[in-house]
Amino acid sequence: DTGVSQNPRHKITKRGQNVTFRCDPISEHNRLYWYRQTLGQGPEFLTYFQNEAQLEKSRLLSDRFSAERPKGSFSTLEIQRTEQGDSAMYLCASSPAYNEQFFGPGTRLTVL
Amino acid sequence: GQQVMQIPQYQHVQEGEDFTTYCNSSTTLSNIQWYKQRPGGHPVFLIQLVKSGEVKKQKRLTFQFGEAKKNSSLHITATQTTDVGTYFCAGPSGTYKYIFGTGTRLKVLA
Numbered sequence: 001d002t003g004v005s006q007n008p009r010h011k012i013t014k015r016g017q018n019v020t021f022r023c024d025p026i027s028e029h030n031r032l033y034w035y036r037q038t039l040g041q042g043p044e045f046l047t048y049f050q051n052e053a054q055l056e057k058s059r060l061l062s063d064r065f066s067a068e069r070p071k072g073s074f075s076t077l078e079i080q081r082t083e084q085g086d087s088a089m090y091l092c093a094s095s096p097a098y099n100e101q102f103f104g105p106g107t108r109l110t111v112l
Numbered sequence: 113g114q115q116v117m118q119i120p121q122y123q124h125v126q127e128g129e130d131f132t133t134y135c136n137s138s139t140t141l142s143n144i145q146w147y148k149q150r151p152g153g154h155p156v157f158l159i160q161l162v163k164s165g166e167v168k169k170q171k172r173l174t175f176q177f178g179e180a181k182k183n184s185s186l187h188i189t190a191t192q193t194t195d196v197g198t199y200f201c202a203g204p205s206g207t208y209k210y211i212f213g214t215g216t217r218l219k220v221l222a
Contacts (some may be wrong), residue, residue: 033210042200043155043210056208091154100145100157101210 002026004104006092012110020078021107025094029079032075033101034067035091043091049075082111113204114139118213126149126221131191133216135184135201142204144177149215150197158186189221 005024013019022088030051035043045067048056051072064082069075080088089108093101125131132208135144143162147155159168161177161184168175174187184201201213 035212039216042202042215044213045205045209048208050208056206058209093155099143099160101155102157103154105154 004094006089006090006104006107008018008107009105010108012109012112014112015084016081017091018078019082019109020076021090021092021109023075023077023092023094023104025073025075025092026102027073029094029096029102030072031095031097032069033093033095034075034077037091037106038087046077046090049099049109062091079109083111084111087111114202114211116211116213117201117202118201118216119218121214122217122219124219124221125191127193128190131195131218133186133189133199133201133218135213136187137182137203139205140181142181144181145202145210146175146184146186146203147200147212148197149200153197155212167222186216191218193220193222196220 003077007022011019023086032049034046036046037043049069052069064080067077087110089106091103091106093103095101117134143160145160146158148158149155159175164181165179166177172189176185198215198216198217202210205211
């Protein structure tokens with residue numbers, strides 16, 4: 001069990017640039033979540049995939065955010081035209097069923 | 113919208129003292145999960161409770177789900193320095209989404 005991996009671990013970008021993050025879930029897990037976490041707060045739900053289908057997306061998520069899971073394995077999260085308020089830790093989690101979530105180490109985004 | 117609050121926000125205890133964090137949801141939950149996040153780390157699953165009034169123990173940790181399934185608690189007996197971190201509860205909102213609580217940050221003084 002290699003766990004959930006995320007790349008890159010850190011990303012520094014300038015305001016207005018696009019960024020893309022990748023998440024590789026545990027191989028047999030069909031459920032995948034993306035969260036955003038800022039300092040001192042709990043993870044905030046962004047979106048959910050079951051296999052390749054994106055079944056739920058937070059209403060708080062602007063249209064600058066998009067996520068894909070093309071073959072039901074790895075997933076990508078893209079943020080277009082980044083803003084300073086996007087600076088946060090972006091966490092991916094996978095789950096085998098409707099129970100425990102296994103989190104990856106996260107990608108820390110800093111928007112200058 | 114649905115909210116999940118935790119109290120206290122912070123707790124400092126002497127090593128060996130007990131610790132409790134409380135989780136309250138604005139709506140009834142079908143289940144509740146607890147996670148621990150070490151400083152600089154990512155959330156790690158501790159347990160899931162499903163039944164009304166359920167109590168589960170893991171060594172020094174005792175988890176409880178309220179009768180109305182709107183609140184939960186985590187109690188740690190005789191804290192150790194390895195218990196340091198932030199404890200989050202999380203409950204489902206709708207079919208797929210999970211809402212995490214505000215967290216309780218525990219510091220243990222040796």
